[in-house]
């Protein structure tokens with residue numbers, strides 16, 4: 001039987017839409033390319049680790065009612081993060097109490113009216129900022145948004161103070177629990193979920209569509225038809241044109257090329273027990289066994305951002321976003337690990353070999369070359385602040401769009417979730433009119 005809605009992609013946006021629509025008695029099919037749901041939420045529990053390793057989303061950046069609802073349904077609590085910031089330059093590691101106030105002060109100077117400036121352009125127009133303030137703000141914005149500051153919209157940063165005005169939280173369970181809850185709802189409400197089913201083509205006309213997909217790697221495509229289709233593919237996959245539309249969506253294609261698509265590298269290192277008392281750690285950190293370690297920014301390092309959120313667990317996450325990530329993205333895993341250890345050794349002013357002796361295990365995921373993501377997450381591109389809204393616009397009340405790239409809060413789990421709920425509402429309205 002033909003579905004009312006066929007959803008492509010079972011990340012949080014696709015799952016949230018499927019849960020909403022199936023709850024209202026509509027017939028929903030959901031196609032997912034991977035052998036798992038959740039997309040860019042990837043929580044692993046390797047042996048030897050006493051907590052989940054998050055290789056995709058980890059933080060709740062502010063959040064919204066849509067996410068709060070799922071957290072409640074899943075019995076997940078969130079804990080506010082009190083993040084201390086450290087700065088490491090020329091062999092000196094010191095705490096920066098002024099980090100967030102400084103970011104907020106700088107971003108507050110962005111003109112209220114959108115002038116189409118990138119963040120780099122905005123910084124150039126701030127003669128009173130010192131070189132070190134510029135470097136601090138530029139490093140932070142590029143790294144957090146995963147894009148070059150020459151492309152990131154200054155105006156879009158103003159709205160939330162580039163993250164400085166948001167509270168950050170951590171869920172008390174692996175992020176995967178959010179996905180499990182949505183998947184549970186979908187299955188209980190009769191959503192037909194196809195895993196290992198990458199979609200390759202959408203043939204459509206007003207009021208109907210047929211989607212081709214390759215189940216379990218089979219060469220011969222299978223087809224499913226529906227009254228509406230919801231596309232939730234990551235922007236990287238849309239940019240690569242991996243799934244064709246027939247007839248083609250020319251205006252959307254042009255827009256997709258203009259939107260900001262970020263890249264990041266993330267490694268998670270687990271050290272041997274006792275790491276926080278290692279002789280090379282600053283006394284203040286060692287004394288508290290890593291508690292309040294928070295974040296380190298080390299501009300100039302290959303892997304310049306580090307954090308540890310669960311001390312005394314001896315786990316540190318390394319991060320490089322935007323242009324800084326580019327050279328790392330070309331490395332094989334062993335070389336990436338060497339580079340990460342080298343950066344961290346410089347931050348702690350210890351020999352690489354000595355730090356290396358403390359290392360017990362590590363994990364990473366290459367989102368850039370992952371064929372079902374092809375990058376990290378979206379950022380607001382200068383001169384294209386309304387791009388996500390335009391991408392979200394339905395085509396002839398038949399093709400609908402969700403996913404973090406269409407969200408109010410780009411590049412976040414809560415934004416992706418809300419986009420799925422928004423698209424579900426649009427679809428319900430469209431179907432009710434027919």
Ligand SMILES: Cc1cc2nc3c(=O)[nH]c(=O)nc-3n(C[C@H](O)[C@H](O)[C@H](O)COP(=O)(O)OP(=O)(O)OC[C@H]3O[C@@H](n4cnc5c(N)ncnc54)[C@H](O)[C@@H]3O)c2cc1C
Nearest residue numbers: 009011012013033039040057058059199403404412413416
């Ligand atoms: C390294 C990293 C760190 C992050 N950290 C945070 C964080 O701390 N906090 C936060 O809020 N957000 C974070 N994010 C962003 C967050 O993970 C995403 O915004 C969100 O998970 C996106 O959900 P989505 O449903 O839009 O897309 P996705 O989760 O990417 O879902 C899209 C789905 O489509 C599938 N798909 C792709 N191609 C096809 C095809 N041809 N056919 C069928 N299915 C297909 C994919 O496999 C995927 O499951 C991070 C992302 C990354 C990569």
